[in-house]
Amino acid sequence: MGLIEKFLHNLKAPRWGVHPDDHKRPAADAPLRELPLPKRLYIPLQQHVGQPARPIVLVGQTVLKGQLIAEAQGNISAPVHASASGRVVSIGEVTAPHPSGLPLVAIGIEPDGLDTTAELTIPADPFALSPAELTRLVAAAGVVGLGGATFPSSVKLALGKRSEVTTLIVNGGECEPYLSCDDRVMRDFAASVIDGVRLMLHAMGAREALVGIEDNKPEAIAAMKRASATFPEIKVRPVPARYPMGSDRQLIVTLTGKEVPSDCRAADVGVIVNNVSTANAVHRAIRLGEPLIRRIVTVNGGAVWQPGNILAPIGTLASDLLAFAGLKSEPARIVMGGPMMGAVLPHAKVPIVKGTSGILAFNEDEIAAPEAGACIRCGTCTSACPMGLLPLEMAAQIRAGSLNGAEALGLADCIACGCCAYVCPSHIPLVQYFSHAKGELSEQSRSRLRNEATKRLAAERVVRLEREAIEKAEAAARRKAERAAQKAAEAAKSATESKETEAAE
Amino acid sequence: MTHNLTLTAPPTAPHTLAANSISRIMLTVAATLAPATLYGFWLYGWPSIFLWVITVLAALFGEALCIKLAGRSVVSALSDGSALLTGWLLAISLPPWAPWWIGVLGGLFATILAKQVFGGLGFNLFNPAMVGRVFLLISFPVQMTVWVAPLPITAASAPGFHDGLLIAAHGIPSMDAVSSATLLGFAKTELSRGIDLLHSLAGTNAPGIVLSGARSGSMGETASLLILAGGMVLIFLRIISWHIPAALLAGLALPAAIAHGIDPTRYLDASSHLFSGGAMLGAFFIATDYVTSPNSRIGQLVFGAGCGFLTFVIRTWGGYPEGMAFAVLLMNAMTPVIDRYIRPRILGRDWRGAPLDPATQKGKS
Numbered sequence: 001m002g003l004i005e006k007f008l009h010n011l012k013a014p015r016w017g018v019h020p021d022d023h024k025r026p027a028a029d030a031p032l033r034e035l036p037l038p039k040r041l042y043i044p045l046q047q048h049v050g051q052p053a054r055p056i057v058l059v060g061q062t063v064l065k066g067q068l069i070a071e072a073q074g075n076i077s078a079p080v081h082a083s084a085s086g087r088v089v090s091i092g093e094v095t096a097p098h099p100s101g102l103p104l105v106a107i108g109i110e111p112d113g114l115d116t117t118a119e120l121t122i123p124a125d126p127f128a129l130s131p132a133e134l135t136r137l138v139a140a141a142g143v144v145g146l147g148g149a150t151f152p153s154s155v156k157l158a159l160g161k162r163s164e165v166t167t168l169i170v171n172g173g174e175c176e177p178y179l180s181c182d183d184r185v186m187r188d189f190a191a192s193v194i195d196g197v198r199l200m201l202h203a204m205g206a207r208e209a210l211v212g213i214e215d216n217k218p219e220a221i222a223a224m225k226r227a228s229a230t231f232p233e234i235k236v237r238p239v240p241a242r243y244p245m246g247s248d249r250q251l252i253v254t255l256t257g258k259e260v261p262s263d264c265r266a267a268d269v270g271v272i273v274n275n276v277s278t279a280n281a282v283h284r285a286i287r288l289g290e291p292l293i294r295r296i297v298t299v300n301g302g303a304v305w306q307p308g309n310i311l312a313p314i315g316t317l318a319s320d321l322l323a324f325a326g327l328k329s330e331p332a333r334i335v336m337g338g339p340m341m342g343a344v345l346p347h348a349k350v351p352i353v354k355g356t357s358g359i360l361a362f363n364e365d366e367i368a369a370p371e372a373g374a375c376i377r378c379g380t381c382t383s384a385c386p387m388g389l390l391p392l393e394m395a396a397q398i399r400a401g402s403l404n405g406a407e408a409l410g411l412a413d414c415i416a417c418g419c420c421a422y423v424c425p426s427h428i429p430l431v432q433y434f435s436h437a438k439g440e441l442s443e444q445s446r447s448r449l450r451n452e453a454t455k456r457l458a459a460e461r462v463v464r465l466e467r468e469a470i471e472k473a474e475a476a477a478r479r480k481a482e483r484a485a486q487k488a489a490e491a492a493k494s495a496t497e498s499k500e501t502e503a504a505e
Numbered sequence: 506m507t508h509n510l511t512l513t514a515p516p517t518a519p520h521t522l523a524a525n526s527i528s529r530i531m532l533t534v535a536a537t538l539a540p541a542t543l544y545g546f547w548l549y550g551w552p553s554i555f556l557w558v559i560t561v562l563a564a565l566f567g568e569a570l571c572i573k574l575a576g577r578s579v580v581s582a583l584s585d586g587s588a589l590l591t592g593w594l595l596a597i598s599l600p601p602w603a604p605w606w607i608g609v610l611g612g613l614f615a616t617i618l619a620k621q622v623f624g625g626l627g628f629n630l631f632n633p634a635m636v637g638r639v640f641l642l643i644s645f646p647v648q649m650t651v652w653v654a655p656l657p658i659t660a661a662s663a664p665g666f667h668d669g670l671l672i673a674a675h676g677i678p679s680m681d682a683v684s685s686a687t688l689l690g691f692a693k694t695e696l697s698r699g700i701d702l703l704h705s706l707a708g709t710n711a712p713g714i715v716l717s718g719a720r721s722g723s724m725g726e727t728a729s730l731l732i733l734a735g736g737m738v739l740i741f742l743r744i745i746s747w748h749i750p751a752a753l754l755a756g757l758a759l760p761a762a763i764a765h766g767i768d769p770t771r772y773l774d775a776s777s778h779l780f781s782g783g784a785m786l787g788a789f790f791i792a793t794d795y796v797t798s799p800n801s802r803i804g805q806l807v808f809g810a811g812c813g814f815l816t817f818v819i820r821t822w823g824g825y826p827e828g829m830a831f832a833v834l835l836m837n838a839m840t841p842v843i844d845r846y847i848r849p850r851i852l853g854r855d856w857r858g859a860p861l862d863p864a865t866q867k868g869k870s
Contacts, residue, residue, distance in 0.1 A: 261861040262853035339520040374627040378795040418519035
C-alpha cells in the first residue's frame with residue numbers, strides 16, 4: 001500500500017482495533033478441497049456452550065451418516081451426529097482442543113467408507129412452518145454458532161423471537177488474520193448462505209438482515225450481493241477491514257450505530273448476530289436435512305505446504321488435516337482458530353469441532369516473540385483497545401496485586417481480542433495478565449459464595465442447635481411435669497384405693 | 506510474576522505481534538530530531554557539537570552505571586534508545602556554547618536522579634531531560650543564560666575544531682564579543698528596566714523572530730520550523746498523537762494573543778511565544794513523552810493545554826524568561842491526577858462507567 005493510500009485508509013478506519021498483516025492469501029484463493037474420509041473420527045460430546053450431549057449409541061454399534069449419536073441435555077445444549085457411516089469403536093477420552101490438553105469425552109467412529117446416509121426429513125416449504133417449528137429443526141440438526149462462540153443457534157433464534165429482534169446481523173467479518181473459511185463459504189455457497197439468512201429471519205420474525213463483510217474480501221462481497229439481489233430485506237454492507245470487526249459488539253456498532261450496554265445482550269437492543277457459516281449450516285439443515293456434521297476449515301501457516309480451505313467431517317484429527325495439506329517443516333506451534341485469539345494445541349491428535357475455523361501450523365519465524373520489557377506508557381494499547389479500556393493501567397494494577405483495581409478499570413469488559421498485546425512495543429503479554437486476573441477474580445467470587453454458604457450453614461446450625469436445646473429442655477420439663485402429674489395421680493389413686501380397701505376391709 | 510506466567514502457562518494468544526519495539530520508537534524520534542540538530546550544529550559550530558556529544562555520553566553513562574549497579578544487562582538497556590534521547594533532548598535545550606561540565610552534570614542528573622532512581626524506563630514521574638535542564642538552570646543561572654548569536658560553522662570568525670574544544674573546556678573566552686540575548690530574555694530584561702515592548706523591540710539590537718533560526722537561543726529553540734516539521738512526521742507516523750502538541754500550542758497562543766490584544770506594550774504577541782523559548786520542542790518532543798503524560802486522549806488535551814498555559818504564565822509573570830521546562834514538570838506532577846479522573850469511555854458504558862440504557866440504544870437505527 002502506498003503512503004497516501006495508507007493515510008486515506010487510516011482516515012476511514014474506525015478508531016479502535018488493529019490492522020495486522022492478514023496473511024489470508026493465497027489460502028483464501030485456493031479452491032475448496034474435500035478431505036478424503038479419515039480412518040478414524042473422534043466426535044466430542046461437548047462442542048458447544050452449555051451442557052455436553054449424552055451418548056445414545058453403544059460401542060460396536062453401526063451408525064449411519066447424520067445419525068443422532070448423542071442427544072442434547074438441558075436448555076442450552078446441542079445434539080451430536082455421526083459425521084460418517086461406520087462402526088462406533090470407542091466412547092472415551094481424547095485430548096480437548098484447548099491449551100490445557102485436558103481430556104474430553106468423544107465418540108470414536110471407524111468410517112466404513114460407504115457414506116450411507118440416515119433417512120432425512122425435509123420440510124416441503126420451510127416458510128410455511130411456524131418459527132417455533134423451524135427453530136426446533138435447527139436445534140435437532142445440532143447447529144451451533146460457527147464463528148467460534150459455538151452458542152446453540154436454536155437458543156439464539158428463540159431468544160430473537162422472544163425479544164422481538166428487528167435486525168439480524170450476519171457476520172462475514174472474518175477479521176482474524178490467516179483465516180478464510182467464511183470467505184470461502186461466501187464465495188462458493190453464497191446462495192445457500194442467503195437462503196439460511198432468510199430462514200433465520202423467518203425463525204426470529206426479524207425484519208431485515210445486514211451482512212457485514214470486511215472490505216478485504218471483494219470476491220465474497222460481490223458473490224453475496226449477487227445472491228441477495230432479489231431479497232430487499234437482506235443488505236450486504238462492506239465494513240472496513242479492521243481487527244476485531246468480527247466481534248459482535250464492534251460489528252453491531254459499525255453497522256447500526258447501536259452500542260450494546262455492557263450488562264446486556266445484543267438481543268436487548270433488538271439485534272442478533274449470526275455467522276455466515278452458521279447461516280449456511282441452517283440452510284443445509286433445513287433444505288437438505290443434513291445435520292451439522294462437516295465444516296470448512298482453513299489450514300494455513302508458514303509450516304503448511306499447500307495452505308487452503310478444506311471441507312472436513314467434524315471429528316477429523318488436526319493431524320489428518322495437516323497431513324492432507326502437507327507440512328514444509330515441523331510446526332513450531334499449532335493453533336486452533338486464528339492467530340489473535342486461537343488456542344494452542346498441545347499436539348495435533350486433537351479432533352476438529354463445530355467451532356474450529358482454522359488449524360494453523362506456524363513456523364519459528366512467525367511466532368518469534370521478543371522478551372517482554374517495561375511499560376513505557378506509550379498508550380498504543382489504549383488506542384487499539386476496541387472496548388475503550390486502559391490495558392496499561394489494568395496491567396499495572398494486576399502487577400501490583402490489586403485485582404479489584406483492575407476490575408474497577410473495567411476488566412470485566414475486556415473481550416480478550418489481543419489487540420493490546422499485539423501492538424505493545426514492549427511485547428508485554430497483556431492478554432495473559434487479564435485472563436489470569438479474570439480467572440483469579442472468578443475463583444475469588446466462587447470461594448466467596450462458598451464461604452457465604454458455609455457461614456450461612458454454620459449460623460443455621462447454631463440456631464438449630466439452640467432450638468433443639470430449647471426443645472429438649474421443654475420436652476424434658478414437659479416429661480417431668482407429666483411424670484409428676486402421673487405420680488400425683490397414682491398417689492391419689494393408690495390413696496383412694498387404699499381407702500377403699502380400708503373401707504372394704 | 507510476569508516471568509512465572511510466561512514460564513508455567515502454555516503460550517497464549519495473540520500468536521502474532523506487530524513489528525514494533527521501544528528502540529524503533531526512540532530511534533524514530535531521534536531521527537526526526539536530527540535535521541534541527543544538524544542545522545543547529547551548522548549555526549553554532551564546533552562548541553555546540555562537543556556539548557551535544559558530551560551531554561549524550563553523560564546521559565548514557567549515567568544510565569549504564571545504574572543498570573550495572575542493578576545487575577541488569579547494560580547493552581540491552583542502552584539499546585532501547587531512551588537514554589540517548591534524554592541526553593539529546595537535554596543537549597539541544599542548553600545554550601550551545603555552554604561549558605562541558607554543564608553537559609556532564611545535566612546528563613548524569615537526568616538519567617540517574619530523574620529516571621533510574623524512580624525505577625528506570627517507564628517509572629519516572631518527571632521528564633528526565635527537563636529535570637536535568639531545570640536543575641542546571643537553578644544551580645548555574647549564569648552559564649545557563651549566556652547565549653551566543655549564530656556564527657555559522659563556515660564563517661571565517663567561527664571557532665574551528667581546536668577553538669571549539671577550548672570553548673567547550675573553559676567556556677566562552679570574551680563574553681561580550683559574542684553573547685546575545687534571546688527574544689524572551691531580552692523582552693523581560695527591558696520590561697524590568699521600564700522600557701515597554703513597543704520601544705524595546707523596535708530598537709536596533711532587538712532580537713526578532715527569525716524563522717530561518719539564525720538568532721540566539723538553544724538549538725531546539727532557534728530551529729523551530731525544523732522541530733515543527735519533525736513533530737509533524739511523528740504525528741504522521743502515529744508515534745505521537747496530535748492532542749498534546751495542539752493543546753499545548755493553543756494553550757500558549759490563545760492567552761498570549763488575548764494579552765497582546767489588550768496591552769501590546771507589556772505582552773509579547775502569540776507568534777513570538779510560539780517560535781521562542783523551545784515552545785515547538787516542548788510541544789512535539791518534550792510534553793509528548795509517553796511515560797510522563799496522561800494516557801487518555803482527553804487527558805492529553807488537558808495536559809497539553811495546561812503546559813501551554815503555564816508556560817505563558819511563567820514567561821509573562823515568573824522570574825525566568827522561559828517557562829516550558831517548569832510548565833512541563835508541573836503538569837507531569839498532575840499526570841496521575843488527570844489519569845485518575847479522565848478515562849476513556851468504555852464501549853457500552855457511559856462516561857461514569859455505568860452501563861448504557863438499552864432502550865435508547867434500541868431506538869437507534
